[in-house]
Every structure is written in C-alpha cells, then in structure tokens.
Amino acid sequence: MRSRIGHRAPFVLADKNESEEALASLNGVEPEPWAAAWSRLGARWEEKARAEEKSGDPQKIKQAYLKAYTYYGIGRHPFPSSPGKMEAYRKTREMYLAAARFFDPPLERVAIPFEGKAVVGYLRLPAKRPAPLILHWGGIDGWKEERHSFAEAFLRDGWGCFVMDGPGTGECPMLASPEAHKVYSAALDYFCARPEVDAGRIAVVGSSFGGYWATKVAHVDRERVRAAVNWGGGIHYFFQPEWQEKSRNAPSYLFDLIEARANLFGKRTFEELVRAMPALSLKDQGWLDKPCAPMLLVNGKEDKQVPIEDFYLLLESGEPKAARFFPGGHMGNTPETFPTILKWLRGKLE
Known part of the structure; x- marks a missing residue:
C-alpha cells in the first residue's frame, strides 16, 4: 500500500x-x-x-x-x-x-436524460471547435472524479473529454447487466447532437473493468465510434466462476476485490457474483465475430486480475485489432503504457 x-x-x-x-x-x-x-x-x-x-x-x-x-x-x-x-x-x-471552478478549459457537469434518471458526467472541451471527443471511464473503483489526470492529457492533445461512471459505480443509473451499455449509447446520442463536438471523431477509452464496456460499445455502436481502447478489461474468461475463484485474492488489488466486483451488480457475496458474471460474456452474447470499430487492446502480461487469454480471444475474433501487452500486472502500468494509447488515438482522430 x-x-x-x-x-x-x-x-x-x-x-x-x-x-x-x-x-x-x-x-x-x-x-x-x-x-x-x-x-x-x-x-x-x-x-x-x-x-x-x-x-x-x-x-x-x-x-x-x-x-x-x-x-x-x-x-x-x-x-x-x-x-x-x-x-x-x-x-x-x-x-x-x-x-x-478553476479548471482551464472549464468543466461542465452534464446530466443526460436516461429512462427517467440521468447519465451524469463531466465535460471539458478545448477552444478549437468542433472538437474530437474522448468518452472515458474507469473500472470497479476508479470513478469519474479519479479520471482527472487522463482528461487533462486528452485535452493537451486538443481533444475534448467526457468522463462518466460505468454501470454499478458512482452516479451511473444502471447496474452491470447485458443491457447496461445503453448508458454509453445515450451519451453518444447526446454528444453526436452537440455542435461543439465533431461527431465523426468520437473515441471511447475504458480502463480496467471499463475496458469491457469499451469493447461492447465498439461492437454495438461501431458506426458512431472512430476508435475504442480496451485497457485491461476481460470479455469472456474473466466472467467465468473458475477465474473469479482464481483471482479473488489477486495481490495487485488493495482489498475488497470480490466485494467491489459484486457491487457492480448490486450484490454482496462471492456466490451471488459468480451467478451474475457469466451473462456479461461477449462471446456468449455473440458479439465477437461481428464487425466493430477500430480497437486497441492493452494490458499487462502477468495480470492476476484479468486473464490475458481474453485479449487473445479478441485478437482471434472478428475484425483485426491492434494490441500492445506490457510487462507486469493489471493494465500493464509502465511509463510507456499511456503514451502508447495516446499515440494510437492520434492516428485515429487526426
């Protein structure tokens, strides 16, 4: 710690x-x-x-x-x-x-109407508009407020950034479920209609568990997403009971890993978690061999939280994808990791 x-x-x-x-x-x-x-x-x-x-x-x-x-x-x-x-x-x-209140460029708290509730997030846009936009979210514990440093980096590249909470976290109006990608579709609906945003240059970046949702969005909303980054998210093997058992005491996570995963589904116990998880498998949902937006897959080769086999499965399925796997554990955090993601995004958005 x-x-x-x-x-x-x-x-x-x-x-x-x-x-x-x-x-x-x-x-x-x-x-x-x-x-x-x-x-x-x-x-x-x-x-x-x-x-x-x-x-x-x-x-x-x-x-x-x-x-x-x-x-x-x-x-x-x-x-x-x-x-x-x-x-x-x-x-x-x-x-x-x-x-x-003192950010430059300024922050706008956006509440997008959604099924009687709201998708809440923070929008920042550069001076030059219409601007490319990154929709960004974290995983089970890195919520929209903690995405601040990443938003700053996207802004330095001249892109706007909208940070939001993933299903089951923060202010998100949905728990994790096979249909929870709808919150991202609602955000895309909203930003494609805002004149300050270049609707033809919208990318999504999901970190940790959020990489799962980035992958789902890349398939479900492929025509509206210019590029998608899965930075450390499982998509099939991760959701199986065997992996949940194997990873439940992953040393790279501080504490309460199983409880935090279960919380995404509104559950509390390991037994409830392993019953809820398999329904999220993108393989079982039939998405993997369908067309998708251009994707970059990033993770650490020794990840104990998410199986590297999920990334190989993505590479072996559907559209060709870019990938970079780094030494170390979850998300492959090295000095080169995030710069690699930024470089790939520049190639897609500029």
Missing part, C-alpha cells in the same frame, strides 16, 4: 507524511475506520481550501480542493460499503466540483 502513495490510484495526489498519519491510526481496512482516517485529512484540506478562498489565488484554491478530494476519495475506496464511506464519496464529488 505504501508503495502506491504519490504514484498509483487511489493515492496519486496523496502526500507521504499525511498518508502515514492516516495509516498509523488504522489497525486494518474495516470500512468505517478507513473512511474516518482519510476523511480527517480531507476535512483538514477542505478547511484550508475555504481559507484560501479569501486569498483569491485560483491556483492555491484549486490545489487545496484537489487535496481534499484526494483524501475523501481514498476514504470511499474501493466503493461506498458503509455510511462513512458513502459520506466520503459525497464529499469527493463536492470537493472535485469546487476545484473544477
């Missing part, structure tokens, strides 16, 4: 000394003490941010709110499984949007 501080989610923006303070107060990872320890740091930075508001320095205000968002976000990790974690999640959203 300590090795992640300042480097990997959910600790990317966390300070080492402050994190040690929180960890020293903990005897384990039980939900309420975990939420309380990190929320104390969040509240401290929230107080600093509100004090900075009086200074009028937008950078100092923004950075203080981002620190507060970081610690509250760690407090709800990997998902809001208790009242304290739910409150931490509420504060995560509040602090992120407080910081977002």
Whole structure:
C-alpha cells in the first residue's frame, strides 16, 4: 500500500507524511475506520481550501480542493460499503466540483436524460471547435472524479473529454447487466447532437473493468465510434466462476476485490457474483465475430486480475485489432503504457 502513495490510484495526489498519519491510526481496512482516517485529512484540506478562498489565488484554491478530494476519495475506496464511506464519496464529488471552478478549459457537469434518471458526467472541451471527443471511464473503483489526470492529457492533445461512471459505480443509473451499455449509447446520442463536438471523431477509452464496456460499445455502436481502447478489461474468461475463484485474492488489488466486483451488480457475496458474471460474456452474447470499430487492446502480461487469454480471444475474433501487452500486472502500468494509447488515438482522430 505504501508503495502506491504519490504514484498509483487511489493515492496519486496523496502526500507521504499525511498518508502515514492516516495509516498509523488504522489497525486494518474495516470500512468505517478507513473512511474516518482519510476523511480527517480531507476535512483538514477542505478547511484550508475555504481559507484560501479569501486569498483569491485560483491556483492555491484549486490545489487545496484537489487535496481534499484526494483524501475523501481514498476514504470511499474501493466503493461506498458503509455510511462513512458513502459520506466520503459525497464529499469527493463536492470537493472535485469546487476545484473544477478553476479548471482551464472549464468543466461542465452534464446530466443526460436516461429512462427517467440521468447519465451524469463531466465535460471539458478545448477552444478549437468542433472538437474530437474522448468518452472515458474507469473500472470497479476508479470513478469519474479519479479520471482527472487522463482528461487533462486528452485535452493537451486538443481533444475534448467526457468522463462518466460505468454501470454499478458512482452516479451511473444502471447496474452491470447485458443491457447496461445503453448508458454509453445515450451519451453518444447526446454528444453526436452537440455542435461543439465533431461527431465523426468520437473515441471511447475504458480502463480496467471499463475496458469491457469499451469493447461492447465498439461492437454495438461501431458506426458512431472512430476508435475504442480496451485497457485491461476481460470479455469472456474473466466472467467465468473458475477465474473469479482464481483471482479473488489477486495481490495487485488493495482489498475488497470480490466485494467491489459484486457491487457492480448490486450484490454482496462471492456466490451471488459468480451467478451474475457469466451473462456479461461477449462471446456468449455473440458479439465477437461481428464487425466493430477500430480497437486497441492493452494490458499487462502477468495480470492476476484479468486473464490475458481474453485479449487473445479478441485478437482471434472478428475484425483485426491492434494490441500492445506490457510487462507486469493489471493494465500493464509502465511509463510507456499511456503514451502508447495516446499515440494510437492520434492516428485515429487526426
């Protein structure tokens, strides 16, 4: 856990000394003490941010709110499984949007009507318009607020970015199910109609479990998607009970992996999870040999959370696809990984 501080989610923006303070107060990872320890740091930075508001320095205000968002976000990790974690999640959203007042380009909170509810996400667009757009989402624990650094990178390339929560996470109006890709179709409907967006240059990037949804969208909405990236998501073998058993204690995941996966389906136990999972198989749904949008597949060769065989299955099925597998574990996190994705996207969007 300590090795992640300042480097990997959910600790990317966390300070080492402050994190040690929180960890020293903990005897384990039980939900309420975990939420309380990190929320104390969040509240401290929230107080600093509100004090900075009086200074009028937008950078100092923004950075203080981002620190507060970081610690509250760690407090709800990997998902809001208790009242304290739910409150931490509420504060995560509040602090992120407080910081977002000072983003350049600005952030627009978008609520897309969907079956009596809403698909909620954060849109940022470059000055040059109509702009290409990246629809981006994470996995079981990396929700839309935590996609901030990736949105910043997409914007530096001159692309707009809309970050949203995947099914069963955050503010998404659907749980995971074979029909839950409809939330992404609704987002495509909306953005294809916005004049600031170049509807002919929309790409989707799904990280971790989100790579599954990127793959589904690449097939279901292939005519509206210029490019799709599956960065670490299983598509068939991952959903089988055998793999869930094999991966349930994957050392690359901090804690509560099975609980976080089950939460996507509104379930709580391993037994409930393995009954719900198989229905998501894209092989069994009959999609793999159908046409799809251009795809890039990325992962680590030693992934203990998602079987590499799922990526070989994609490569052996349907349309030819690009792939890059990196050393290491889940998502193949190396200094070259995300730049490789950006380079491939440039080739498709420019």
